[in-house]
Amino acid sequence: MTKVILDTNVYIGWLRRRAHADLLLGRGVVRYLSAVVVMELRAGIVSRRTERALDQLLRPYAEAGRILSPSAAIFDRAGQVLRELRARGREVRRASLVGDVLIALAARASGATLWTANAGDFEAIRAIEPFSLRLAAT
Numbered sequence: 001m002t003k004v005i006l007d008t009n010v011y012i013g014w015l016r017r018r019a020h021a022d023l024l025l026g027r028g029v030v031r032y033l034s035a036v037v038v039m040e041l042r043a044g045i046v047s048r049r050t051e052r053a054l055d056q057l058l059r060p061y062a063e064a065g066r067i068l069s070p071s072a073a074i075f076d077r078a079g080q081v082l083r084e085l086r087a088r089g090r091e092v093r094r095a096s097l098v099g100d101v102l103i104a105l106a107a108r109a110s111g112a113t114l115w116t117a118n119a120g121d122f123e124a125i126r127a128i129e130p131f132s133l134r135l136a137a138t
Contacts, residue, residue, distance in 0.1 A: 002029045005068070005107045007116035008040040008099070010136055015053055020136050023115055032112055033061040035069040036102045074105045077129070081105070084128045090121075097121055104131050 006023055013019035024031070038058060045051045061067050070078070078101045085101075086092045100121045107114040108131035116122055117136045126133055 003032060003110065003112040004029045005032050005034050005103065005110070005112045005114050006037070007103060007114060007118075007122075008037045009117040010115055011037065011041055011057065012044070013117055013136075015050065015057070020117070023136055030066075031061070032066045032068050032110065033058070034103045034106050035067055036099045036106070038067065040096075040099055068106050068110055070102045070106050071109070074102065074109060077105055078102050081125060081128050085124060088124070090124060101125055104133075105129065107131050 004023070006020075010020045010023055014021070014024050023029075041054055045054060058067075078098070081101050082092045082098065085097070090097065092098070104114060104122055104125045106112075108129065113132040113134055114122065115134050115136050119133060119135050122133050125131075
């Protein structure tokens, strides 16, 4: 079975309009959740209803032990990747870029394919640190 990590925007698409159902519910893959994605989703909560929906979404990952947290080594490498991105002209102070680097490096370290609905920053990251990346249909 293929190991996958879904980017924050895939979950947002699911929570808002049930987009990407094949990625969230389909068979043939083992889904893992990045702790960075959990943080980004929590930060975006705007109502008690969305908080309950997020809690319900996270529960199976937590119960299965499939939430991946970046290690100290991943944070160290993330700093190096961010430095290289800055040297290539990217604005590295954006929290979303920092999060994307951590998500990408965790996907690489765990041997997972990262699925996203917006590959822009991830393509720039992948030019420095190769990892498996797929674009989800929007």
